[in-house]
Amino acid sequence: MSTLLEATNISKNFGEFQALNDVSIQVPKHSIFGLLGPNGAGKTTLIRIINQITMPDVGHVILDGEPLKPEHVQYIGYLPEERGLYKSMKVGEQALYLAQLKGLSYKQAKQRLNHWFEKFEITHWWDKKIEELSKGMAQKIQFIVTVLHQPKLLIFDEPFSGFDPINANLIKDEILKLRDKGATVIFSTHRMESVEELCDHIALLHQSKKILDGNLLDIKRSHKTNTFQVGLSSSNLNDLKIQIAERFDSTAAEFKSLENDLKLNIKLSTSDTPNDLLTFLNANATINHFVEVIPSANDIFIQTVKNSSL
């Protein structure tokens, strides 16, 4: 898979404060790339460097094979975390203005805006002022303005904040559609469930450094602990417990089930395979529940950040 954006060895200092320390990321084409990290990790600074709002002290950025240059702004759509619109300007005029700043002609902008406004069923907002709209409504306009010039690279910083669940879903679907149509998305958020749903790749920043990156599934694979969650029933649960404890490393587990089961997390040693466990359990009890424990993005996030802080 080819790379759309490559940032190499980026460092940035603000006076004494180091915002980024030798950070490199590669964003594959047509992927959704999650840029994660605790508050103040340097995500926004990195995003601003990609947008040429801030210049890096060291390092360089390559977009689609070319070093980043001022003309590239029209290939990028950016929805910042700190976002807003001119309060006393009419929705339509404002959207046209921002679209033209991104290099669209007046006619193109008008045409595409009509299309989006019809799609979101908001044509009657055209002559309203932003201050007359609710926060969620304004966010919709902001989203449209971000994607209107059909950029190759979309950067969303906390895109779902301010949306109700229905509209958040609408926006999520639009982001996926844009990816399917060929756009590449960089997505920065704290909401791990949306990372699970959307991201193909992630990079994790902590204290100005990149501490983890790669394909999300690969990362999960490398973080799995060979643990299986099982629910068992047997005529003699106590004997079963002892039998298992003699053979495997097991701890009590918590999950919902309809049976009054023995619930365990069983961690396999390197010499055992899942089949060994199944055979063993099959011989001794009835298996109601058997699933591999896959670490969530949230777990990986918390664990990695904790480890790197030590």
Add this chain to the structure above:
Amino acid sequence: MNHLPLIIKREYLAKVKNKSFILMTFLSPLIVVALLSLVAYLTSVNNEKVRTITVLDESGFLNETLVSTDQMIYEYLSDISLEEAKKVSIENNSYGLLHLPAFALDEVSSQIRFYSEESPSLSLISNLESKIEKRIGELKLKKLGVDLSKIKAAKTNIDMNQENFEGVKTSKTGSFLKLMFGGAAGYLLFMFIIIYGNLIMRSVIEEKTSRIIEVIISSVKPIQLMLGKIFGTSLAGITQFAIWIILIGVLSVAASFFFGVDLSATPQQEMMAGAISDASTNSELQALISEFHSLPLLNLVIAFILFFTGGYLLYSSLYAAIGAAVDNETDTQQFLMPVVMLLVVGFYVGFFTALEDPHGTISTVFSYIPFTSPIVMLIRIPFGVPIWEQALSFSILIITFMLTVWTAAKIYRVGILMYGKKPTYKELIKWLNY
């Protein structure tokens, strides 16, 4: 990509369409004309009032010295006591009673009294004093045996003709004309900077508080946005000024036509009329006209455009930087102070020193210092400043302007993305290195 025209257009329309801007544009001339009319009306009422002064001259020295005019009637009493005279004065509702007791010529001067109900106006008293002084002085001269007609014959009136070494004639009228030109230009620039500099600053703050700034600067360079803002706001300002001047003109004519109020009766205009009436003879009027033509008009116009633009841009970039550095208007004070101080220094030097002595050391020095030079130089130029001096001053202004814009743009670039805490001067300097 150059988005400057697009940004200028938006900034211009955003200002011009703003309700309070429209209101200000059309209401201010109304208020100004209404106030001027009121002042003019009150002045004319004041002038039309006829005052009566009762005079009791027991000394007999006055002898028709005080002659009644349209606005002042002197009523002479005789053969009554002071107490009765006071009563008569009150009954007649006269403004006051002037009393010269029966003393010898040498002693009477310290005994003259003016009685009135309210304290009399200063100008009236000094007017009376000078008339009586003159009369008693003449009487004393006569007593000493001096022939008054000889004194009159010896009296000389000097109206010095001014001429520079190249032989170009100037006159007091001409100086007044220069004063008007320079003063008007300097004042216009001062007002323009104060009004529209603030407008620029507020519009930068607005972009910060509405959080649109990051969206915009992901499309355009901050310096483009800043310059677009400055130019757009200036164009809106010029529009507003033009409408003001036209409306004030039209409304003044209308006011004097409909209400019969003569606006030229305002104090400043009287002063001007006074100066022009010095041109009592035809030859002096011609001198005035030739004076006007001899003003370096082309130089004036070009210098006005250059220094006005330069000075305005210099200050407005400072205002833009201040707007970017803070989150809200209340925080602007600490940074605005030095800027306004510079402006006020320019204003005072211009209006007090340069008008008084356009080629003195202070005026000359301040017409080179970039932050005061636009105002001071504009005031000096009508009095004749060599072109090389103007060029030098303008070059310094432009170099400073470029340095200031560079600095302001740095502060702007960093400041627009800073929220929360109020920066200190130290931090602003640090920002220059980001």
